[in-house]
Amino acid sequence: MPELTLRELSVKEHRGPRLAPLDVPAEGAERLLPRERLRGEAPALPEIPEPAVVRHFVNLSVLNHHIDKAIYPLGSCTMKYNPKLNDEMAQMPGLQAIHPLQPEDLSQGALAVIWELHEWLKVIMGMPAITTQPAAGAQCELTAILMTRAYHAERGNPREEVIVPDSAHGTNPSTVHQVGYRVVTVPSGPDGCVDIGALKREVSGKTAALMLTNPNTLGIFERDVGEIARIVHGAGGLLYLDGANLNAMVGLANPGSMGFDFAHINLHKTFSTPHGGGGPGGGVLCVREELAPYLPAPVLEQAGDRYQWSYDRPRSIGRVHSYYGNFGMIVRALCYVKSLGAEGLAEVSREAIVNANYLKARLKDAFTPSHEGYCMHEFVLSAARQKARGVRALDLAKRILDFGMHAPTTYFPLIVDEALMIEPTETETKASLDAFADALLTIDRETKEDPERVKRAPTQTPVKRLDEARAARKLTLTWQDLEAEVGGA
């Protein structure tokens, strides 16, 4: 029996939580506001007693897979465990019940938290200037490409193109387009890395920037990153690091040394803030000194023993957020890095890489790795052999759900046929990795012995395979639509 909607649970005449009695003389909305601006009746929100509301959401919650339950190996999403202490710190009233426009003298603790995280991240990234204003990775990209435009425009020509490798996340080309640049795609070579010859042919005086994910989405470190930087910089372009895969580099490699002009961080990936069912994330953009004047305003400064926001930034691209970004995520990320300290941070990427290689080694005979050799923190398998048995990557992913585990990212990167992109992260134990490998190997056997079973999957989940085509064809996007459907049927 599916969980009813709030509308279906609504009880007429129930009143929500009691407020304290109004302690000022009541004038009445009709006297205080023009009658024609009032909505006659209250909005048709549900009216449900608190115990029933709580049950509704608890019943819904248990239908979710989540990282506290079992492995969640979505490639490039870095679904690592989120330490509970982080949340507890972020929920202290002094860090949560504070208004963004209260005087700076009364916000010094909040500013100190932001400052401290900036200092830690600058060291980790090896880059001198930073903003935590973007709300997520894609907004870091937007910020950086707008800064790229401002940088080139100041030099007389905003330029026309941004180069994006064919293995890049969709946000990269989408951002480039949104900022009014043309997307130039460079292919990956047989080794999975950017094809340097092709890159040289594409780079020109029109090139505003190149956006590079390193390690790339195949889980391969772009070993020619130094050469790529020389080529792009040689043409006057800027080099952007998409930090989606930063979990392979923390404490191990230093993006600043590789020649990146920009590098973004997803606090919700590498720095363990919870993914929240799709957000909030936390975007951090680190830049080279020369680009600092273009950072979104305001910028945090230290003046003696106090911190202050600097709004006087004449070359800034402007604001990208209502206030200072996702502060709650900044608190959590600072708690995370301070809990780990230098020693702990050094282990993050090392363990993530070991875990990924272990899983790859266990799976490489049954599934075809996109590339031989060691991987970084993630790897891509092709289900081409399973496809030949009539079972697609999608079917495999659905069957994994029956084992109580989450599926890998599927059909990405686009350059691998029937791709399964797997990122276990450092917080999985060997037992958990083995359980996942065993499940995939079992499923591979099923593709030979009982492929229909895989194609019927999932059967052990709260609902069976859902009809996505119908959802798109017959748009039912609200309770109101649901009722119209029932009424019309």
Place this chain on the structure above:
Amino acid sequence: MLKQIGAESVEALWASIPPEFRVQGSLPLDPPLAEYEITRRFAQWAEANADANQYACFLGAGIYDHFIPAAVRSLLSRSEFATAYTPYQPEVSQGTLQTIFEYQSMICELTGMEVANASMYDGATACAEASLLATGATGRRVVLVSQGVHPHFREVIRTYASAGSFDVRDLPLDHGATAAAGLKRMLSPEVAAVLWAQPNFEGIVEDGAALTEAAHAAGAYSIASADPVALALLLPPGRDGADIVVGEGQPLGVPMGYGGPLVGFFSIRKSDVRRLPGRLAGATVDLDGRRGFVLTLQTREQHIRRERATSNICTNQALMALANTIHLALLGAQGMRDVATQSLEKAHYLARRAAQVPGVSLANGDRAFFREFVLRLPGPATGFLRAAEKRRILAGVPLSRFDGARPRDLLVAATEKRTREEMDRYVDALAEWARHPAQAPVQEAACRS
């Protein structure tokens, strides 16, 4: 594990990273701290802030100190919601998907629109994306933005426009409300949209029907940036005929959080659904015909459509949208109405009493306002802020932050949480300060944004 991998050493695994790019030794950072050391450190930072439990908070400007039921916090902290990701595998994400569907439904109830997405980063970026939608849909490139829209929202809209995709022009205010005469003069066949706020930044209730009618007469979209609490009482912009209704969802169960995480809502008419940015949940059935929910129309999105996507947004503010959903479910129609009505009454009580203090007036005269208003003081507003702080009152947002020509104007908000005692204390502080206003120090005058 190394044996299974077949590597001689762990270092062999990252041999592909050229040595010159590797970190030598360990990072020059502090050693790890134990949980109780961390707690102590963060408690010190927390104490260095004035929080709304210790101070009576009359600050607004889009972020309000409204009541949040304990059940919101409790449900939101469940691992099942907090530690899941985007529902890419719907069969194990029905909890997240159904709550998105319910969120979409309730946003539409509030705004009077037909379709809402799963959330944007905040109200500001929702306004910027709405401008992009309107310019795309009309093929025109000018967006008229009322100066009654939050100044930070206007800055974000300008940042998004700076790529050259559209031009922004300011629509002036007349005594705090968007000037209808000014709007008619500025409308032209180039105008893609008129963007206004309900209520606006200075708390004033706009005539949404008139603004929308004027926009439509010129073939432009009408975009409203609305306060969701006000919509429990005010005519929703959808019924004014607006084409897009966006706004900041923080007042619905999200802590002020020093301005983040926030959550933007985004609602439209069905006819524009293929232009919608961001994620969208829809109902469908499973193989057995049971109701279920999925992410739908994903071909609009960057992970499928790449450079032809409607927006580059990927991660959104899902958990904050869930806070909105739980909050609205708990308060219900009447609870939301009560919160809105009490905020309205209290703001008017405070405004009335404050305006009786000699030298103090309401900057926008007798214009109708909701839960926020502008006081014009007999001296620098920042001076009064300092005086009020001594009585544990955060007295408002000085408009000198946004407009150097308004040093004496203070934006003041009152929610249902403010008590008569706090408001009387506020007026006492104001009366005392107003006797010698010129002697007060001017603070943060340089803090213009």
